[in-house]
Amino acid sequence: MKNLDYAYLGPPGTFSEQAISAYCSKYGGKTHACDSIRDIVETIVKDEVDLGLLPLENSLEGSVNLSLDLLYKHSELKLYREIVLPIAHYLLAAPGVKKEDIKKIYSHPQAIAQSGDYINRHLSEAKIVYTDSTAAAAAEALKHDDRAVIGSIRLADIYQLDVLAENLQGDLPNATRFVLAAKADKDFSDKNHLGNNAESQFKTSIICAPEVNRAGVLHEMLGEFAKKEIDLSRIESRPTRQRLGEYLFYIDLMGSSEDPDLIEALNEVEAMSGYFRLLGSYPKTVIK
Amino acid sequence: MKNLDYAYLGPPGTFSEQAISAYCSKYGGKTHACDSIRDIVETIVKDEVDLGLLPLENSLEGSVNLSLDLLYKHSELKLYREIVLPIAHYLLAAPGVKKEDIKKIYSHPQAIAQSGDYINRHLSEAKIVYTDSTAAAAAEALKHDDRAVIGSIRLADIYQLDVLAENLQGDLPNATRFVLAAKADKDFSDKNHLGNNAESQFKTSIICAPEVNRAGVLHEMLGEFAKKEIDLSRIESRPTRQRLGEYLFYIDLMGSSEDPDLIEALNEVEAMSGYFRLLGSYPKTVIK
Known part of the structure; x- marks a missing residue:
């Protein structure tokens, strides 16, 4: 079993490094500091590392917006794991x-x-x-x-x-959420490589945009998840650059993309989307 | 008619200053540089200025998350106008x-x-x-x-x-969205103070959280807007600090809070919410 290589936003001592070091000390792996989020993505795309750590929520260093935009831009990427790091200043x-x-x-x-x-x-x-x-x-x-x-x-x-x-952070958000991204064709089927998945509840992330932007279209999309009692854990709209004033929705759902109910709901949402992408279905690691 | 005082994230030359200067050169008003978004909010709360400019989307300087968190924290604040500044680096x-x-x-x-x-x-x-x-x-x-x-x-x-x-920004998002916030009890009824509203389509912003977090609850809330054919222009979930794992929704709607359909939909959403706040209903100024 080879050690996997993980790119992160350096230098050592950032919150990204804290998260990936704790992760690797548990599951193995080598870490590689990058100068920017853009560099992390390029390093993955060029096969210089196996996975990269991207901030997706409440990031203190590195723009969450840039992570979302780069994930959208690089359709060869997939999400393999969520890592949650409690914040303490x-x-x-x-x-x-x-x-x-x-x-x-x-x-x-x-x-x-x-x-x-x-x-x-x-x-x-x-x-x-x-x-x-x-x-x-x-x-x-x-x-x-x-x-x-x-x-x-x-x-x-x-x-x-x-x-x-x-604990200088007072009553502000108490965790940063990262994801491990890699090329979609990577096979990490040796479960040990990415940690034990058995005990973790899976999340599934999608990016979608309706075919036509009109009142009620997001409500209809979410209706497919509601029908199957699938819980949303996050939703965010981001403007698309191609068509001014139109929006992409980044949606995180509770559950695995191998769950038949979720598969069915995703198929319905894809059918009503002009753009649809399954970013991945992945377990969570919380750093203690 | 007195000139209004506007706090913004300084120093002169920031994108915030570019936005507020263009606005004031059209509608009048004096600008006051602040060192941080937190200072802008404190300056408003202490009545040292009339309004403050906060970044709400695609901000290049100053955290959008912090703006959202401070708006939630300071329930005495209200939004009075949206200002959109095209980005060019x-x-x-x-x-x-x-x-x-x-x-x-x-x-x-x-x-x-x-x-x-x-x-x-x-x-x-x-x-x-x-x-x-x-x-x-x-x-x-x-x-x-x-x-x-x-x-x-x-x-x-x-x-x-x-x-x-x-134009170094390439294909990245092409505008920053700011809002002018002030104390909710301020009366800017002399329309000249805040520019001409007649030609602008209004937006209405709310923060809400369902009474109980369960699958489908956001779908139900959005259903009230879909029923009345009210278009969403933005949605974002943010974790609440009070109850771990629970979410606030920040929703922007097209339309004025004086529109009877919107009033009715907002009443329904408020009825199904554990937390509900109308952040404001406001016109838009696009800086050319």
């Missing part, structure tokens, strides 16, 4: 630095935004410096004793930083 | 700098991501430097003759930069 600094010494806070704009309540209350005088990842922020924070970084607890391990405060 | 540099001189490209991570195809084709050797706004990038680009910035054409005016290339 930590205030970290070089050893010996105290909270009252901090004059500058380094982090990714999204992590700063999510920690805004904490910063306003406790560090309102500090200057904010934006970086392209929380990992890049940690490298900066190490250099001076008046700097702190906001990021995952993993940064503390990698960069040998002290924890000054935890 | 330009490659800009200090006067005299040529494309072949460029060793570093400065911009906001989202603008870099949206221009990825162009960068890969034409500037693959350049080092990418991330900034918290395209405006901050422009200030950096001015300092050396081996630097360029990616951002709006407005940066060229503000920072006296030359245009080296245009």
Whole structure:
């Protein structure tokens, strides 16, 4: 059994790296840092890795919109697994630095935004410096004793930083959802490669657009799922670029695409769609 | 008639500033730069401005998710107008700098991501430097003759930069959608304050969550709109923080909340909701 190769949005210390490292330490596999989500997709397409980790919901680093757009654009891709990472922001600094010494806070704009309540209350005088990842922020924070970084607890391990405060994210969304994408013709039938699926409830993701955009068309599509009592776990409309003002629907459904009821509902929805694509049917791993 | 005050995500030269400046040059009003979306909302809540501009779709600077979460959190806010800004990315540099001189490209991570195809084709050797706004990038680009910035054409005016290339965004989404939010008790009944509404088709935005999450419940809700032939222009589910795994739906409908059919449909949806809020009913301004 060969180890699979996984591309992720680097550098080490990002939330993406935290998710893929935890996953690989459980199921095996080698990780490869990419500079951007676009690079992850290209690396998969060029067969330089087996799978890539893409953020699909509440991402702190890397645009969810870009992931959705690239999945739409690259019809050779398929989703093989969902990975859910609980979000916890930590205030970290070089050893010996105290909270009252901090004059500058380094982090990714999204992590700063999510920690805004904490910063306003406790560090309102500090200057904010934006970086392209929380990992890049940690490298900066190490250099001076008046700097702190906001990021995952993993940064503390990698960069040998002290924890000054935890759970800065307050009441904001508490998990990032990623997916493992690979070419649709890949065969990961050795279940061990992608972890144990037996205990996990499957999700099925589709992208579809109605043949004609008119009032009630989404209601009719969802009616096919309602008839079979299939639960939606997420829905989002995104504008198509081809036809201005027309929409694609990204829909996640509870259940496996091997379930006869789901197959039947998907066939009905495909029949009323101008564009339809099964992105994949996959189990979930929650990182503890 | 007094001039209204508008908060936006600064500094000058961001896409937010481009949108609000174009709006105010047509309808009057003073603009106030804020450091973050959170600051915009606080400034509105504290009555320091009349309205604030929040990104709601395809935002390049500032998180759409954060806007949605803050609108949900601050029930005293209401939406008064939609502003749509076409996106066009330009490659800009200090006067005299040529494309072949460029060793570093400065911009906001989202603008870099949206221009990825162009960068890969034409500037693959350049080092990418991330900034918290395209405006901050422009200030950096001015300092050396081996630097360029990616951002709006407005940066060229503000920072006296030359245009080296245009429409870097390729086939990616072609507009950012903002909303003007203000306290719900504000009276902007002098129509001139917020522009001419007569010619614009209204949209109505709601946030709702079903009483009980079960298969088919979204289908039932949307059925009320389908019955009245009311078209949805956008739908997105977002996790609620209060109850893990449960969802809020953000729905935009075509039509005014003064339309009897829409009122009736909204009443039915509210009756089947555990949480329901009318975010507002508003006209649209498209920036040319």
